[in-house]
Amino acid sequence: MNIHEYQAKQLLAKYDVPIPVGDISYKTHDAERVAKWLDEDVMIVKAQIHAGGRGKAGGVKVVKSVQEAIEEADNMFGMKLITPQTPPEGKEVHRVYIEAGVDIDNELYFCLLNDRSTSGITMIASTEGGMDIEEVAEKTPDKLFKVHIGPGGDLQHHHVRKAVFDLGLSGKTAKKAARLMLNAFRAFTDLDAEMIEINPLVITGSGDVVAVDCKMTFDDNALFRQREVAELRDDGEIDPLELEAARHDLNYVKLDGNIGLMVNGAGLSMSTMDIIEHYGGKAANFMDVAGAATPERVAAAFKLIYRDPGVDGILLNIFGGMMRCNDIAEGLVAAAREVGLSKPLVVRLEGTNVEKGREILRESGLPIEPVGSMGEAAKKIVEAVKEVA
Amino acid sequence: MAVLITAESKIICQGLTGSQGTFHSEQAIAYDTNLVAGVTPDKGGMTHLDLPVFNTVAEAVAKTGANATGIFVPPVFAADAILEAADAGLDLVVCITDGIPVRDMQRVKRELKDSKTVVVGPNCPGVLSPGFGKIGIMPGYICEKGKVGVVSRSGTLSYEAAVQTTTAGLGQSTIIGIGGDPVNGTNFVQALELFLDDDDTEGMVLIGEIGGTAEVEAAEFIKSWKKKKKPVAAFIAGASAPPGRRLGHAGAIVSSGAETADAKKEALRSAGVEVADTITSIGDAMKKALGVS
Numbered sequence: 204m205n206i207h208e209y210q211a212k213q214l215l216a217k218y219d220v221p222i223p224v225g226d227i228s229y230k231t232h233d234a235e236r237v238a239k240w241l242d243e244d245v246m247i248v249k250a251q252i253h254a255g256g257r258g259k260a261g262g263v264k265v266v267k268s269v270q271e272a273i274e275e276a277d278n279m280f281g282m283k284l285i286t287p288q289t290p291p292e293g294k295e296v297h298r299v300y301i302e303a304g305v306d307i308d309n310e311l312y313f314c315l316l317n318d319r320s321t322s323g324i325t326m327i328a329s330t331e332g333g334m335d336i337e338e339v340a341e342k343t344p345d346k347l348f349k350v351h352i353g354p355g356g357d358l359q360h361h362h363v364r365k366a367v368f369d370l371g372l373s374g375k376t377a378k379k380a381a382r383l384m385l386n387a388f389r390a391f392t393d394l395d396a397e398m399i400e401i402n403p404l405v406i407t408g409s410g411d412v413v414a415v416d417c418k419m420t421f422d423d424n425a426l427f428r429q430r431e432v433a434e435l436r437d438d439g440e441i442d443p444l445e446l447e448a449a450r451h452d453l454n455y456v457k458l459d460g461n462i463g464l465m466v467n468g469a470g471l472s473m474s475t476m477d478i479i480e481h482y483g484g485k486a487a488n489f490m491d492v493a494g495a496a497t498p499e500r501v502a503a504a505f506k507l508i509y510r511d512p513g514v515d516g517i518l519l520n521i522f523g524g525m526m527r528c529n530d531i532a533e534g535l536v537a538a539a540r541e542v543g544l545s546k547p548l549v550v551r552l553e554g555t556n557v558e559k560g561r562e563i564l565r566e567s568g569l570p571i572e573p574v575g576s577m578g579e580a581a582k583k584i585v586e587a588v589k590e591v592a
Numbered sequence: 593m594a595v596l597i598t599a600e601s602k603i604i605c606q607g608l609t610g611s612q613g614t615f616h617s618e619q620a621i622a623y624d625t626n627l628v629a630g631v632t633p634d635k636g637g638m639t640h641l642d643l644p645v646f647n648t649v650a651e652a653v654a655k656t657g658a659n660a661t662g663i664f665v666p667p668v669f670a671a672d673a674i675l676e677a678a679d680a681g682l683d684l685v686v687c688i689t690d691g692i693p694v695r696d697m698q699r700v701k702r703e704l705k706d707s708k709t710v711v712v713g714p715n716c717p718g719v720l721s722p723g724f725g726k727i728g729i730m731p732g733y734i735c736e737k738g739k740v741g742v743v744s745r746s747g748t749l750s751y752e753a754a755v756q757t758t759t760a761g762l763g764q765s766t767i768i769g770i771g772g773d774p775v776n777g778t779n780f781v782q783a784l785e786l787f788l789d790d791d792d793t794e795g796m797v798l799i800g801e802i803g804g805t806a807e808v809e810a811a812e813f814i815k816s817w818k819k820k821k822k823p824v825a826a827f828i829a830g831a832s833a834p835p836g837r838r839l840g841h842a843g844a845i846v847s848s849g850a851e852t853a854d855a856k857k858e859a860l861r862s863a864g865v866e867v868a869d870t871i872t873s874i875g876d877a878m879k880k881a882l883g884v885s
Contacts, residue, residue, distance in 0.1 A: 288836070317694050319774040319804045322701045337848060354775075355695075355702030395695055424667065425693035454840045469772055469840025470746020470801055473829040474871035477853075480832040481870050489833075491840040493690075522748045524717050524729040525612070525688075554751060555619070555731050577752070578872040 204421045206435045207251040209300040211399070211419035214432075218390040220383055221413045225302025227251070234276035237301045238269045245304030248275040250296040253440040255418070256286030262296070265304065272301055297439055305413055310403035311370055312336055313384065315391045317398070317422075318351065324391065326350040326358065326384070328366045332403035358388040372406070379412040380404075394432055395425030444488075444511060451503040454493055460485025462588055463514035465504055467492050467526045475520050478577065484585035487514045492526070501534025502541075509542050516547040516588040518580060521554065528552050528560025536567040544569065547587035551580040594721035595741070595766045595786040595793070596684055596710065597625075597660070603727055604629045604652050606673050607664035609640050612688075616664065616729050617641055623732040625725030628656040649680040660684035662718060662727035670714060671696035678709040686727040687713035687777070697775040711777025717747030717769035720754075730754070730767060738763015740878055741787035743780060744799035745772050745806070749829060749871065753797045756875030762882070765793040772801070772844060780810035788822060795823040795882045797874060798865070802830030803844045803851050811859035823881035826860045827868040828853040 206214075212222040224241065228234040238246065246269075250262035257263050262284045264275040276299045283293035310332030318325035328348045331339045340347055348369040350362045363381040372380050383404070391399050397420045405415045426433040438446055448455030454469065458476070462484050466472035469491045476486040488511070492504050508517055521531050531552065539548075552560050552573045564571045574580045593599065603620075607613040608630025618641060620627055629644050629652045636647030646652040649661065661677045663670060663686065670689040677685040692714050704711065712719055718728010722737040734751060736758045744750035750769045757764055768783045770776055780798060787793040800807035807828060814824055830844060831853040838845040849855060857867045868877035879885065 317698075317774060319806075322698060322775045324698075353702065354705070355699040392695065395693055397694070422694045424691045425695065427668065428693075456837050456839060458834065466748075468746060468748030469844055470744070470799070470829045471748035471752070471871075473746075473801060473833060473839055473844065474749060474752075474827075476832045477829065478870050478872065486832070489837075489839050493840075522751045524731055524747055524751060525616075553755070554734075555729075576872065578870070 204423055204426060204432070204436060205253045205440070206419055206421070206432070207253065207298065207437065208249065208417055209251055210435045211417040212414065214394065214419065215387065215390055215399075215414060215417060218386045220386050220390070221411065223302040223305050223413060223415060225300055228276060228299050228301065229297065231273065231277045231280060234299055234301060235273050238272035238276070241301060241303055242269055243303045246272050247302050247304055248272055248279065249300045249302070250279045250282065250284055251298040251300050252284055252289070252294040252296060253437070254284070254286050254288035254294060256288055257284060260284045260286045276301065294440070305405050305415055306408040307405050308408045309406040311406065312339070312402045313387070313404045314398065314400040314402070315388060315396070321351050322354040323356060324352045324358070326352065326362065326366065326388075328370055330370055332405070336402065358385060360385070376406060376410045376412060379410075383412050383414070395422045395429050396420065397422050444507065447507055448490070448504070451500055451507070452493065453500070453504050453507070454491035455507070456489040458486050458488050460487045461513055461515040462584055463487045463508035463511060463517040464520070465490050465492060465508055465517065466520045467523065471520060471522055475518065475577070475581070478581045479518070479585060482581050482585045484588060487511060498530050498534035498537065501531050502538035505535055505538035506542055509538070509546065514546065515591045516584050517549070518584040519548065519550045520577060520580060521552050523554030523556065526554070527556040528554055529556045529563060532560040532563035535571070536563060536569060539569050539571070547584065547591060549574060549580050549584040549587065551577055593790070593792055594724050595790050596712070596719045596768065597721040597724050597727060597766065599724060601660050601725060602626055602628050602656060602658045603660045603662065603725065604631055604649070604656070604658045605662050605664060606631045606649065606677065608632055608643065608645060609635055610664060613664035614641065619732065620726055623726055625727070628658055649676045649682070653680045653682065658682065660727065661686065663687040663689055665689060667691035667693070671700050674700050674711060675703055678704055678707050678711070682709055685709055685711045685777070686716070686718050687711065688716060688718055688728050689713075690715040692773070694775055697773065701775060712768060713771040713777060715773045716771030716776070717750055719766065719768050721766040722764055728769065730769070734758060735767065736763040739765060739792065739794040741765050741790065741793040741796045742767040742799070743783035743787070743796065744769050745801050746799060746829060749799045749827070752871055753799055753874050757797065757878055760875035760879050762875070762878060765790060772840070774804065780806050781813045784810060784813060788817075788820060793822065795825070795878060797878055798824055798826040798860070799874070800826065800828045800856055801844050802828070802833050802839070802853050805850055807856040808850065808859045811863040811865065814863040814865060823866070825866040825868060825874065825877035825881045827871060827874050827877070828856045829871070
């Protein structure tokens with residue numbers, strides 16, 4: 204799960220990570236209140252969307268007066284920010300954060316993340332703050348410092364001492380940076396984070412260490428025990444179809460093609476996207492109807508895809524293991540009766556209880572004829588959709 | 593003789609009395625699996641599917657001599673169930689449960705660092721050895737005793753590999769679903785090692801997907817084979833996946849160039865692996881790698 208920058212900062216502040224003073228606003232008059240309260244010589248007005256690259260897209264402005272802050276905030280509300288990380292049409296700004304400017308002496312980079320190659324947590328620090336870290340890794344790997352913490356292990360004082368000296372810090376600043384790193388790690392494990400990226404981590408003119416921009420993501424599987432984090436979810440940042448799918452416990456990602464997919468299993472779902480592309484089509488979505496689905500969930504999934512205006516035809520590809528083909532067939536028949544079937548539908552059904560499933564389809568009287576193989580199914584739906592278009 | 597599940601396997605099911613545990617244990621029994629008991633806390637003493645139910649894994653082991661388990665408990669309790677099984681000294685722990693927090697699995701990794709217990713999963717379809725039985729949710733009817741060892745991150749794709757190697761007349765020695773989570777037990781390299789040492793396995797199918805670098809590590813391992821080597825065929829799912837989007841599996845996300853399907857296919861090809869272009873040509877790729885027509 205993703206959260207906004209200001210939410211990440213507020214969470215980190217609870218763990219004594221220093222952040223610039225600031226507050227969030229939802230309307231221009233909110234922004235006015237925040238700007239007047241801050242009343243600093245330099246303030247930063249920041250659009251809050253779940254995507255990086257905001258600065259270049261006009262979503263971050265440095266202002267020198269309360270009036271200017273209010274004007275910039277007013278401009279940002281309702282603006283569609285287009286960055287390399289947003290969908291092509293951009294993301295609309297509904298929240299604007301205003302914070303005090305920081306006297307920057309040096310910009311560093313700091314990140315904690317779950318590292319699948321070590322099954323533990325890895326800490327990354329770099330002297331190249333404010334840059335795209337993948338680019339730093341590629342061009343100047345000697346400026347990137349990593350500490351691998353073993354599975355289930357803790358960040359030790361000697362780990363952070365090494366990191367701060369690698370970063371060239373000394374004296375009180377080094378101590379402050381070390382404390383910030385240990386505090387961020389405590390937040391990471393306490394909150395079941397997946398990643399905490401502080402970029403830039405700023406050293407101020409007076410030697411203080413401040414988290415000026417921050418991105419945090421969380422392990423979805425752990426949200427059941429992180430109620431406070433779960434409540435930070437901003438539904439406005441999620442595609443409405445994806446939101447609807449999540450309500451039915453469906454794994455769904457909207458894509459830009461026109462063939463709706465309904466598949467069980469993430470691997471099979473991806474491979475179905477791949478084979479559709481192989482035969483010259485393009486998937487409108489990724490969908491894993493997942494493990495123990497009920498006929499009701501199958502029906503909800505089918506209706507969701509069928510009603511997507513971008514979908515010209517549907518491919519149902521099921522290889523049941525945990526999932527039982529009779530449940531799929533039952534759900535499909537119920538949904539098809541409800542929506543009618545004016546868009547082409549191709550069904551491939553295999554796996555647990557397959558005979559029962561095929562029988563339900565046969566006896567439904569609906570024009571649903573399962574095809575034998577996945578290759579055949581993919582070819583058939585790509586052709587059918589071409590005819591429609 | 594197959595790997596992980598063999599003629600010596602005595603298997604229990606943790607979560608036997610739950611709905612998933614019940615359904616898939618019935619299927620396992622129908623597949624002639626040597627299922628000897630179940631474990632459900634506070635239901636010890638009862639009989640379910642004609643099997644004795646115990647309160648703890650240790651008790652089940654003491655009474656039945658079990659050496660393997662399949663875990664069908666909810667995600668909140670699953671990490672603990674793995675640790676309980678390892679504590680009781682089982683050789684093989686297969687965890688089917690999906691949705692275990694990463695931090696819990698990191699703890700499991702720490703606790704089992706020096707353990708002899710082999711953990712498969714979580715978030716996996718299980719292990720199946722035709723002729724010897726199965727743990728997990730793989731449909732038995734698509735498999736046939738034979739010479740291909742299958743290892744897969746994805747459950748449904750392991751079924752595709754099974755069907756296709758069956759249809760190709762090759763059959764399988766064992767199918768291992770290692771699971772789609774970012775932190776898991778057995779990895780590709782360990783599974784390939786098992787197959788390399790197994791006399792019944794003549795070739796391997798490896799099914800990977802986008803995200804992480806486990807397939808690249810497998811390619812490096814295959815490259816290091818000297819005298820003892822076996823042909824490998826592979827498929828990687830997610831060539832058409834948009835970067836930065838998580839597709840179903842917690843681990844299936846492209847976050848850097850090395851994690852794309854193309855990069856993984858290239859690494860495997862350079863290790864001499866026969867890489868299938870589409871999911872439907874896995875059987876053909878294995879035949880080609882084995883040199884049979």
